[in-house]
Amino acid sequence: MSTREQKRILVTGAAGQIGTELVLALRERFPAGDVVAMYRSSPLSPEVAAGGPSAVGDVTDVNAYAQVVAEHNIDTVYHLAAILSVGGEQNPTLCYDVNLNGLRNVLEVAREREQRLFCPSSIAVFGPDTPAVAPQDAPLHPTTMYGVTKVAGEILCDYYFQRYGVDARGLRYPGLISWQAPPGGGTTDYAIAIFHGALQDGSYECFVGPETRLPMMYMQDALAGTLDLMNAPLKALKHHADFNIGAMSFSAQELADAIAARVTGFECRYAPDARQAIADSWPDAVDDSAARDEWGWSPRFGLDEMVDDMLENLRHGLGKE
Ligand code: NAD
Ligand code: AKB
Numbered sequence: 025m026s027t028r029e030q031k032r033i034l035v036t037g038a039a040g041q042i043g044t045e046l047v048l049a050l051r052e053r054f055p056a057g058d059v060v061a062m063y064r065s066s067p068l069s070p071e072v073a074a075g076g077p078s079a080v081g082d083v084t085d086v087n088a089y090a091q092v093v094a095e096h097n098i099d100t101v102y103h104l105a106a107i108l109s110v111g112g113e114q115n116p117t118l119c120y121d122v123n124l125n126g127l128r129n130v131l132e133v134a135r136e137r138e139q140r141l142f143c144p145s146s147i148a149v150f151g152p153d154t155p156a157v158a159p160q161d162a163p164l165h166p167t168t169m170y171g172v173t174k175v176a177g178e179i180l181c182d183y184y185f186q187r188y189g190v191d192a193r194g195l196r197y198p199g200l201i202s203w204q205a206p207p208g209g210g211t212t213d214y215a216i217a218i219f220h221g222a223l224q225d226g227s228y229e230c231f232v233g234p235e236t237r238l239p240m241m242y243m244q245d246a247l248a249g250t251l252d253l254m255n256a257p258l259k260a261l262k263h264h265a266d267f268n269i270g271a272m273s274f275s276a277q278e279l280a281d282a283i284a285a286r287v288t289g290f291e292c293r294y295a296p297d298a299r300q301a302i303a304d305s306w307p308d309a310v311d312d313s314a315a316r317d318e319w320g321w322s323p324r325f326g327l328d329e330m331v332d333d334m335l336e337n338l339r340h341g342l343g344k345e
Pocket of ligand 2: 108109110146170197209211212213
């Protein structure tokens, strides 16, 4: 049960990797006409565009954003618009502007209109001094601008909750693996591109080394966790915008081996580039006991289940069944 009735929902960043699927999941759960997909320049997927209302908007323009919210009488916001880790190192100023000034605009409108808010964080909040299994409450010393904005974003959400009572919640997603929409410029994108390489070319050149181990999650689990956190009673939560959630942890080599066991002749080569340093600054896995204790987090997909499902869906899309 929801803690408050959700009347009209806005998803920012609705053309992105998560937004494309979250909009569809929300439209299954709530009347499709009440879920508004907001995008900026990248187009919405045909399914999202055809399945309910949409709006063009830029979260760094507070007046234009507030107008979208007012026009659609928005009650709950899933704020996914962001610049990810690789894009953030290419343009740190843009990353700061979208991820922090944009979030502040979203929080200000949430405060004025008493909205509920979901704002994802990331394993990018952690830095090289984090233990291999990242604790829930650890010192946060990221080395990317993306990570800096995610740490500050968590703190900003907590500030708006403590000071103004804005019910802002968030998860530190691991690298998310999915097949419906392409990833948006992250360090963990190799764990998706490797599937496309395997099915299209029979090979993949991986931009991190074989020993690189990171926390990862299949999109179906990420969507379920997002909706479950938003449905949790507020009084059950001790944390708000900074929950670790884990599902699986594997090295690039282990992923390549799992694919090779299912795609005859697949070969993975390794050519680490600048993204290796970002991957090396993140933990191998996370301790998600707070999410399990406070709102019942429990993932369904491990490495084998994820690889089977990815290959089945991508083969279907490519007509290679
Ligand atoms: P994405 O890059 O695929 O999508 C982000 C969307 O935001 C894009 O469609 C982009 O056009 C839009 N956008 C950028 N600037 C904007 C602006 N100024 N105004 C409005 N829209 C703008 O990202 P994603 O993977 O869907 O990630 C969504 C959220 O989840 C982000 O906060 C990200 O940090 C977080 N996250 C994602 C992952 C992952 O593996 N995908 C992991 C951890 C955290
Ligand atoms: C990225 O690699 O930038 C994202 C993330 C883990 O936040 N996928």
